[in-house]
Amino acid sequence: MRVELKDIHKTFGSVHANVGISMDIPAGTIQGILGENGAGKSTLMKILSGFIRADQGEIVLDGQPVVIHSPADALRHGVGMLHQDPLDFPPMRVIDNFILGSEGGLLPNTVEALKDFNHLSEQFGFSLDPEEYVDAMTVGERQQLEILRLIWLGARVLIFDEPTTGISTTQKVNLFAALRLMSKQGMTVLFVSHKLEDVEGLCDSVVVLAQGHLVGEVKPPYSTQKLVEMMFGKAITLGERMPGTCGDVALSLRKMAVEDYRMHIGDIDLDVCGGEVIGVAGMEGSGQGLFLRALAGIVRTVAGQVIVGGQDLTGCDYHVFKRHGVAFLPASRLEEGLVSGLNLTEHVILAQEAEGFFINWEKGRELAQQRIIEFNIRGTPSNTVESLSGGNQQRALLALMRVPLNLLLLEHPTRGLDIESTIYIWGKLKERCRSDGTAILFVSSDLEEILQYSDRVLVFFSGKVTPPLYADLLTTEKLGELIGGIGWSELTKTGERP
Amino acid sequence: MKKNFWLTIGFQIAAVILALLFTTLVLLMAGAPPIQAYVSIIKGTFSSLEDIGNVLSAWAPLLLTTAGVLITFAAGLWNIGIEGQVVIGAIFTTGALRLLQDSSMPPGMILVLGFLAGMLGGALWGSLAGVLKTFGGVNEIFGGLGLNFVATAITIYLIFGPWKRPGIASLSGTLVFPNQLWLPTVPVAGFSPWALGLGLLVILIVYLLLRGTLFGLRLKAVGKNIRAAYSLGVPTWQYMMFAFLLCGAFAGLAGAVQVTGVYHRLTPGISSGYGFLGLLVAMLINYQAIWAAPIALFYAALNIGGIQLPILLKLDSSLSGVLQGVLVLFVLLVEGARQRLFEKR
Numbered sequence: 001m002r003v004e005l006k007d008i009h010k011t012f013g014s015v016h017a018n019v020g021i022s023m024d025i026p027a028g029t030i031q032g033i034l035g036e037n038g039a040g041k042s043t044l045m046k047i048l049s050g051f052i053r054a055d056q057g058e059i060v061l062d063g064q065p066v067v068i069h070s071p072a073d074a075l076r077h078g079v080g081m082l083h084q085d086p087l088d089f090p091p092m093r094v095i096d097n098f099i100l101g102s103e104g105g106l107l108p109n110t111v112e113a114l115k116d117f118n119h120l121s122e123q124f125g126f127s128l129d130p131e132e133y134v135d136a137m138t139v140g141e142r143q144q145l146e147i148l149r150l151i152w153l154g155a156r157v158l159i160f161d162e163p164t165t166g167i168s169t170t171q172k173v174n175l176f177a178a179l180r181l182m183s184k185q186g187m188t189v190l191f192v193s194h195k196l197e198d199v200e201g202l203c204d205s206v207v208v209l210a211q212g213h214l215v216g217e218v219k220p221p222y223s224t225q226k227l228v229e230m231m232f233g234k235a236i237t238l239g240e241r242m243p244g245t246c247g248d249v250a251l252s253l254r255k256m257a258v259e260d261y262r263m264h265i266g267d268i269d270l271d272v273c274g275g276e277v278i279g280v281a282g283m284e285g286s287g288q289g290l291f292l293r294a295l296a297g298i299v300r301t302v303a304g305q306v307i308v309g310g311q312d313l314t315g316c317d318y319h320v321f322k323r324h325g326v327a328f329l330p331a332s333r334l335e336e337g338l339v340s341g342l343n344l345t346e347h348v349i350l351a352q353e354a355e356g357f358f359i360n361w362e363k364g365r366e367l368a369q370q371r372i373i374e375f376n377i378r379g380t381p382s383n384t385v386e387s388l389s390g391g392n393q394q395r396a397l398l399a400l401m402r403v404p405l406n407l408l409l410l411e412h413p414t415r416g417l418d419i420e421s422t423i424y425i426w427g428k429l430k431e432r433c434r435s436d437g438t439a440i441l442f443v444s445s446d447l448e449e450i451l452q453y454s455d456r457v458l459v460f461f462s463g464k465v466t467p468p469l470y471a472d473l474l475t476t477e478k479l480g481e482l483i484g485g486i487g488w489s490e491l492t493k494t495g496e497r498p
Numbered sequence: 499m500k501k502n503f504w505l506t507i508g509f510q511i512a513a514v515i516l517a518l519l520f521t522t523l524v525l526l527m528a529g530a531p532p533i534q535a536y537v538s539i540i541k542g543t544f545s546s547l548e549d550i551g552n553v554l555s556a557w558a559p560l561l562l563t564t565a566g567v568l569i570t571f572a573a574g575l576w577n578i579g580i581e582g583q584v585v586i587g588a589i590f591t592t593g594a595l596r597l598l599q600d601s602s603m604p605p606g607m608i609l610v611l612g613f614l615a616g617m618l619g620g621a622l623w624g625s626l627a628g629v630l631k632t633f634g635g636v637n638e639i640f641g642g643l644g645l646n647f648v649a650t651a652i653t654i655y656l657i658f659g660p661w662k663r664p665g666i667a668s669l670s671g672t673l674v675f676p677n678q679l680w681l682p683t684v685p686v687a688g689f690s691p692w693a694l695g696l697g698l699l700v701i702l703i704v705y706l707l708l709r710g711t712l713f714g715l716r717l718k719a720v721g722k723n724i725r726a727a728y729s730l731g732v733p734t735w736q737y738m739m740f741a742f743l744l745c746g747a748f749a750g751l752a753g754a755v756q757v758t759g760v761y762h763r764l765t766p767g768i769s770s771g772y773g774f775l776g777l778l779v780a781m782l783i784n785y786q787a788i789w790a791a792p793i794a795l796f797y798a799a800l801n802i803g804g805i806q807l808p809i810l811l812k813l814d815s816s817l818s819g820v821l822q823g824v825l826v827l828f829v830l831l832v833e834g835a836r837q838r839l840f841e842k843r
Contacts, residue, residue, distance in 0.1 A: 341718075
């Protein structure tokens, strides 16, 4: 099925997520869609698959303009989407999941469906037991189930959102074979990914999105360097690099391992000294979030040791870490960091060391006002946090930190902030490194930010971690490649200075 | 800001009118004259000193349960188990009085110990729901509901078993305590100033606790966003347990008031439904402690006013319950409508 997108626009509040995107994908194509986090890939795909509606623009399928109201509607038009986290029902059997979305009556024809299921499964070379329960299956198998289900329901256009995250190499080979078979049968595959290697090895054509714009389309043979450049754009200058000082060891990791249901990250050895800044790079969901939470005691490590300022805190609670001068600032501000419904004064009081039973509101308000000025927050002490803009919420979160700190863990510290605020915030953070000897580990998807402010860099890719690399020896291109999973074999024990 | 305030008031009045209309409809369907019914409810609340005394007697335990659930609501918990906490409080008080009534202790002392025992019992029952919630992963609504049934079962067992009246066990409860173990009451009106004072004191304490203390602020943080509260350094499960304990203690006091001030014995329906009614009041005042006293008084008045209905109009006294429930439903409904209409996002 031929898919045409014409001048798609979508805004969320003040963010222009898709800016006039037009594409024409002929039937039988495997189309790669590449871009960094927040580039607008997911928004575009959600528009095509009916999860959200475009503000403006047209979707044309096989020459026929269509209006898609819902995912079910999209499927009726032949468009199906596989999400990064499979949208299935784990407590149910494979066959029940398979039948679930079909437009049957009260009593679905299970016998017929089972026949179709086995037939399709064989065709694609999958080996799924229809009687198995989904919660016992791997992400790769769940993906296979989802593919079969969508095709059975009549999907002729299949959208894959980061499908190679969290699946084994064999499953990846199977997946790619299946995708090629689909394209041979005239189906159109949209392959959304940040993994350059996968995209280069599979796709007939690649479009690159950046900051909501379609930057360009590339046909094979691909030049990795060109793709990286298109993805991350041109550099903005953030001023001179300020190399950090190095005090006593603030954090030591010894053979540390963390895991969740998708990945296992093992054998991390790292020494961070006071005053040092470590940038953590990698595409979303490559394990950085897990890593950072493990360093704060929010997620338990499964092996190894976490030593903060000489104290072995392995297996301790976040509040114990906190008492040892560790702070964690999450990316999801209103979910994990701030309490909706409470105002800035109340937050400041909560974050402070407890002083007596009764609250001194006057003092609290003064303190809040002081922080508002110091951190340049646009708001008043009586503003509730949800009424602040994202950037101001971020500043509020920073303003709530207790001082002095041994170790500060930040997730996307400047996401959503303009460049001036970014420079301002980093000025504050660097000041902390210098005066208090605070060590900082921060996750960011902004390569410029990482190279600019880190002394050393860790790169995560599919649950693997590079050894710490010296930031001044890296370039955005090199870092972009590492994030995309390229050039890992050439990494010696290093990043070490020659 | 000012405009918003009047808008809210307008919508609240609309809710009351809608609730009255709905109740009128119910009355018409039951074939009763609505006006007369309303008049008799109003008359039943303050046409005599005794009526007023009854209302005040109902007000005291309702204040206590309302205060309790304001604490648990602040922590984001639906403490349905408050009924059981009232009942166990009453059982503990009864137990303490039975144990001490033949001792040489002065009656005042026995009463104080009875109240403390009630608090202890309620807190114990509350902490059970809390333990189930924080360590067992049992939602407090289910846990509370289950514990309510257990509490009622224990009452029945005690009344028909170990604590039965000499001679024959009776549904009307255990043997009535001697007069000196009754809470002293105001003559004629028949309400206990002690119970009322306690209720008002507790509501005041809760108001101050939620408004001006670190404990209250932390409780609210836990209730509004437990993950963020945790990352701000609040020991979250401990605070949830505190909330259950405190609510249970207040509920237990309500039970003690019922035993010592109203029934002077343990009866199967000792809680009089004040636990659930407290939940209703808390919802109606949108969890703002400052409104608790007047609205609880209003609900207590409805409870007492309804008593006259069967005699005067051959209507069931539960009509007041209809009005009480419908009022909460319409206030919530109208608030939802207001938000949809005027706070578009």
